[in-house]
Each structure stands twice: as structure tokens, then as C-alpha cells.
Amino acid sequence: MLEKYVLFDRDGVINQDSDDYIKSPEEWIPIEGSLEAIALLNKNGFKVAVISNQSGIARGYYSLETLDAMHEKMQRLLAAKGGQIEAIYFCPHAPDAGCDCRKPKTGLLEQFSREKNYPLEAIYFVGDSLSDIQAAQSVNAKPLLVKTGKGLKTLSENPHLTIPIFENLYDATTFILTASKF
Numbered sequence: 001m002l003e004k005y006v007l008f009d010r011d012g013v014i015n016q017d018s019d020d021y022i023k024s025p026e027e028w029i030p031i032e033g034s035l036e037a038i039a040l041l042n043k044n045g046f047k048v049a050v051i052s053n054q055s056g057i058a059r060g061y062y063s064l065e066t067l068d069a070m071h072e073k074m075q076r077l078l079a080a081k082g083g084q085i086e087a088i089y090f091c092p093h094a095p096d097a098g099c100d101c102r103k104p105k106t107g108l109l110e111q112f113s114r115e116k117n118y119p120l121e122a123i124y125f126v127g128d129s130l131s132d133i134q135a136a137q138s139v140n141a142k143p144l145l146v147k148t149g150k151g152l153k154t155l156s157e158n159p160h161l162t163i164p165i166f167e168n169l170y171d172a173t174t175f176i177l178t179a180s181k182f
């Protein structure tokens with residue numbers, strides 16, 4: 001089977017988001033159905049990579065070690081469902097740092113594409129924020145919006161979005177699997 005990838009934002013898509021940031025493994029709580037969605041994708045031959053802004057590191061809210069611990073928890077809970085995340089790309093910088101990796105910039109997407117030797121064109125990218133959609137559109141990927149996390153806020157602030165919109169990651173995953181059969 002040809003290797004296939006899908007890209008997911010993390011906070012508000014895989015796990016519950018918070019305006020106070022997700023600062024510890026304890027605060028990393030999966031959204032219902034999201035781990036099952038990833039396991040289902042894996043079972044159907046898809047690999048999943050995470051593309052995530054983590055400015056909480058630059059802000060001093062948590063350390064790289066703590067971020068690693070959050071991701072260990074994510075992978076452990078996921079393994080219990082029979083799934084795994086293949087790679088995690090994150091931007092640790094502050095919004096005013098001028099880096100080229102913080103979404104809506106495309107640096108993380110390009111890093112993924114380079115390291116996995118995988119084209120960005122037409123890859124699905126599931127997010128809950130306008131910055132996810134913009135990053136995806138900048139590289140001709142296919143953005144999908146979920147209503148979880150900041151999704152409803154994104155919808156109300158951008159009522160004329162013409163991209164597919166889903167209740168949650170599980171619903172978006174069902175769409176991806178169906179669309180990929182044709």
C-alpha cells in the first residue's frame with residue numbers, strides 16, 4: 001500500500017484546548033473519539049503527523065521536557081487504542097519572534113514534506129483555527145475545519161469559509177476515508 005499521510009493540528013483537534021494553554025500532561029485530555037479516529041486512519045493505511053503552534057514554550061508556561069511528557073501521554077493513550085502518531089512538528093516561538101514556522105506560516109509543513117519526502121499538495125490538514133486553514137491553503141493542501149477547540153469561534157469570525165466543516169476529528173476522519181476510496 002502506498003504510504004499516505006494526513007496532518008492534524010493538536011490543541012482543539014486531538015485534545016481539549018484551553019485559553020490558559022495546555023501546560024502539563026495532566027491538562028492534556030483527548031477529545032472524545034479523536035484517538036479512535038487516528039487508530040482508524042492507521043488501520044486504513046494512513047500515517048498521521050501533528051503540526052502544532054506551541055508558543056507556550058517561548059512564553060515560559062512549560063518546558064520542552066514537559067511538552068515531551070504531554071506527547072508521551074498522547075502516544076500512550078493512542079497506543080491503547082491501537083494507533084500512533086508518526087511525527088510531531090511544533091513551533092516553540094512567540095508570535096512576535098518573526099520565525100517562519102508559526103502557523104499561518106508554512107515552515108512546519110515544509111519541514112514535514114522535506115523529512116518525509118511527501119508532497120503537500122492535496123494532503124488533508126485538519127485544524128480548528130484560521131491559521132491552520134491559511135497554512136494549508138498556502139501550500140495547496142486541503143484544509144478541513146472541526147468545530148471542536150476554537151472551531152466554532154473560527155466559524156463565527158469567518159462565516160464565508162468554503163472548506164468542509166465537521167463536528168469533530170472523528171467525523172473529519174470518516175470523510176477522509178470515504179473521499180480516499182475514489
Ligand SMILES: [Zn+2]
Pocket residue numbers: 091092093099100101102
Ligand atoms: Zn516558529
